[in-house]
Structures are given as C-alpha cells and as structure tokens.
Amino acid sequence: MGALSIRNVRKSYHGNEILKGINLEIDKGEFLILVGPSGCGKSTLLSMIAGLDSVTSGEIRIGDRVVNDLSPKDRDIAMVFQSYALYPNMTVRENISFGLQIRKVPAAEQARIVERVANTLQIGHLLDRKPSQLSGGQRQRVAMGRAISREPSLFLFDEPLSNLDAKLRVEMRTEIKLLHQRMGTSIVYVTHDQIEAMTLGDKIAVMKAGEVQQFGTPQEIYDNPANLFVAGFMGSPSMNFIPAKVEAVGGGYGVKLESGQRTHVFPVPGGDGKLKAWEGREVLFGIRPEQITHKSESRLGLPQFQTAEMPIRLTEPTGPDTMVLVPINGKDVVCRVHPAHAGQPGESMELMFDLSKSVFFDPASEQRIA
C-alpha cells in the first residue's frame, strides 16, 4: 500500500492552470523529492498535500485515506517550512509541544516526547530559549523537532535548507538523510537544488510549468533523462548539448563532430535503430562532462570509447577535477579531466568520449530520441 498517492491532480487559480494533472505514487518509508525551477508548481503541490491549498480536481491519498477534503490537522502530517515558522513568542519547548497540547496529549507524555525529540536532534540545551536567540541551524533543528514530535505518517519539507549558508546546508542535508534512515517515515521534500534532490531522494519528480517531466529514481533521472529539460536541469556542471548531424558509419549510425580543423564521426553504440530515422539531419547530442575525460590507455579499443584531439579554449580547476572547455560544432563543451592530465588554454589535448551513456534529443520538440 502506498504512503502517498497523487492521481491526476489539477489546480487552477482564476482560470490559470498551475498544476496540469499530476500523478505520483510513493511507498511507505520512501523519500520523494519535488524539484524544479521556481514557478513550476512544486510548492503548490506540497501545500495541497498539506491541506493548506484546495485541490481543483483529482485525488490525494495519504495511506489508504482520500484526504482532499480533510483539514491539515486530520491528515496525519507534519511540515517544515522554509522560514522555519517557529512561534516567536514561545520557547523551544513550547514550540515543540504546541501541537501535542492542542491534541490534548497528557502533560507527562508531552514532557517525555519533548525530551526524546531534544535528544534525537541534540537541542536539549536550547529548550528554554526563544527562537530569536537561536542561530539558523538551531532554528532548523527546532523546526524538525516540532515536526517529528507528533510521529506523523508523512513529513513535508518546503525548501528547508535554502536559508542556510552553504556549509551548514550540506551538514543539515546529511542529518535529514540520517533522520530519515532512523525513523523510516515517508517524506515529501520540495527543493530547487538538484544536488539536494540527487543526494536525498529515493524518488525524484522533476517538474516544470505545472507538469511532472520525469518521475524516477535519482540514477534513472540522471542517466536516462526523458527530455532536454530534465537532462539540463539535473547535474552540475550541466550536460553538454551539441548540435550534430547523424551519419551512417561502419554499419551503424554516429554523430559528426567538428573541432579545430578536424572532423570526427563517432559511432553511437546501440544507436542504430533509433538514430536511423535521423540520418542526414541534425540532433542534439547530449553528453555529461564526466563522460569526456583524458585519454586512458586501458580503455582504448573498447567500442563505446572514442578519442579525439581538440583545442583547449579555457580551463577551470575545481580541485578534484579540472573543467576543460573545447569547441565542438561551434559550442563550448565542458570536459571533466583529472588535473594532472589537463592541458593549457591554447594547446590541444586528446580527449576520450564515453558514448555508452550519451543521449540524443529532437532539437524541435526537445524530446529524447535515443
């Protein structure tokens, strides 16, 4: 039985359709990420799951109950907000127990729960402080404490880390994942940060303009993006999209790449069926930066690897890797190269392309071809 199921859910405001038929389903204990650029409807969808926004049509189930018409307090959920939304006039202890108090949990039980929550999140020493006396990270913990105190069947997180600085964000990300592992409660988590999406999610729904573009595991979405938007949104640095002509080569099909004065035709493994229809036409050839590296002797000769010498326009060292920019078919293409093997701008270097995970898109419809 699913923990949350969203069936054909739509939302309109004054005739504008914000959500255009969303279908999502997660199992008990799964961590669902709603990710997309701002305005894609992800926060609206979360509000609808919480019961803070009404559903125009469709059905939302939490556990085995349809919750469309239930008020937030009857949905067995808890939510962590972007601004934390701690009650400024209450101490941390009162913030955590407010919901319990309303649900008429006996005082002794409340005290026990507050203590357990404080231990879990290591906020025991903060219990008598007001939110204004806490740092951003501490407020974040208290907000999570308030959410877990009621042991709901579903947690909702609305961009909880976006107000924290970069270092703290990574720490809290780890903590949220550990907390999820320990408690095993289902979570719906909204973010615009694709790294958060990849690291936290069991399932990711990539959204844009009120529609789910793709719904799958992080690895599926990363390796097999359904369209140009998903491919470009997930991954940093972003996937390279190279306009390239499809040509017949050696019994199969390949893409024609020009760099410097040289022209290469790279045969695409397994691409013969789907690419055949595009022979002589231009497609968008998608390849991630880490699939273009320095030449490695051990891989030479394997069919999915192709090498080519290309002129370097720019290098960007990041520490573990150096990003090397090379021009291919008039576009700057980012390659992720080991720092020891990176050349200098103005030189040229031999690059090795791993075509096993390359993807192809229709330049007009932006849908995946192969």
Next chain:
Amino acid sequence: MADMSVAHTAGASKLGRFIIYGLLALVCLYYLMPLFVMLSTSLKSLDEIRAGNLLSLPGEFRTDAWVKAWDSACTGVQCGGLKGFFWNSVSFVVPAVVISTMIGAFNGYALTMYRFRGSDLVFGMLMIGCFIPFQVVLLPMAQTLGALGIANSTLGLVFVHVVYGAAFTTLFFRNYYVTIPDELVKAAKIDGAGFLRIFFSIILPLSVPIIVVSVIWQFTQVWNDFLFGVVFSSGDRQPITVALNNLVNTSTGVKEYNVDMAAAIIAALPTLLVYIVAGKYFVRGLTAGAVKG
C-alpha cells in the same frame, strides 16, 4: 593642507550642531510656553493675575485653584467641580479603547491571515470610515442610538466611539499583521490549531507594539472628543471635555483664570500621562511595518 581641511570641517560641523540645537531649543520654548503660562497661572492668586505679568513666576504657590477646579467650580448650575465628569470620561473611555482595540486586532487578523473573497473590498470600505467627518454622522448616529435604546447613556457613547475607532484600529492591526509571515499561521494549522486558538496563542502575543499604538491613539481620540460628548450625552453624564467648556463659560461676576487653567490641565493630564508612559512604543509601533517582523 589636509590638517587644515579637517580642522575646517570639524569647525563647520560644530557650528552646524550649534545651529541645530539652538533651533530645537527655540522650538521647544515655543511649544512649552503655553504649558508654562497655564501652570504658573493656575498657581497664582487672582490678584497676581490681574497685575498682568503673564510670564512671571507665581509669587507664592497656591493650590486652591486646583482644589476648586476639581471639587467645587461651577459648570452651569451645578458647582461640584470636574471630579464627577473626570470619572464619567474614564468610565466610557476605558471600555471604548479596550473594545475598539480588540475589534481592530480581530479584524486585522481575519483580513490578513484568512483572506476571503472580497476581503480587500471590506478593508477598503473600512478605510473610508477613517475619512468620514464626525459632523456627517451626528444625525444618523442619534437615530441609531435611539433605535437601540442607548441614547444619552454611557453605553451609547462607548458604542459611538467603538464604531468610529474600529476603522482606525483595523488599519493599524492589518498593516502590522501583513508583516507577520503567513507560514506561521500555516504551521499552526498543521499543528492543529483553529482560527481562535491561532489568534490568541500566536498572533496576539506578537501584537504588543501595535496594541500600544492603538491604545494611545484611541485613548487620545476618545478622551479629547468634544462633539460626540456634547451631542450624545447630557447633564451629569457628560465627559470632562464638555464640562471644561461649561466651567470656562460659567462666570459669576469675575473670571477665575487660575481655576480655568487648573481645570484645563486636569482635563489634559491623562493623555499627557499616556504619551509619557508609552510614547516610545508609539513611534516604534508606527514604524513597525517598515521593519521585518
């Protein structure tokens, strides 16, 4: 060269300071002069007042004008001083201020945190209430009070001032509440709190600065009101502002300026006190909308 220019600017800024403080002192003097004249006149004997030196200090401090103003001065035909009217004012000002502030808080909360269809229109119409002159509503209000059976009563005056004040207090609270993040209300809803619980447990405790503003504003308005007081009350139920007018206009041969002045200060004292006690919150609360809550 550089030293000279520094010295020059320092000198200029000193001069600027001098001018600023000088001007401030002059303005202070200008505004404090009437109060000084009132206070010193109220402490003088009538003979000393007749001597005609308005600005001189009293030769001997006499408090009998104050005692008379409070206890035995004539306001029309009665001669019981202001004391009864002072308590009249207190008895309708306090409930009027408390009730209109509560209504404003509740209206503001409903208009910002629970936006309903047409809530902006309702707010707009309430705002028009701020611009209606008192005189315009005198007749319809008299009819309304008559129909409600509370004409000529303390309750009637409370009602008039609550109705008139609600527009202002709603404006104050609504503008304050738009600065409170609505995620707070959402969080409370998810915690299971209802409309009233959210108001009393979360919103009201955050409202102290704006409550102070509303109380000062309403207290000043209602206490100082003359027109509603003179129209909607009569006899020994009149507020102190009306009584003060009667006291000053009742003369038995000789005009007792010292008693008039003492009576005027007594009538103004409560608002003065409210400003001194809570004035700093007033400025802070009025500008609260500009700062993030």
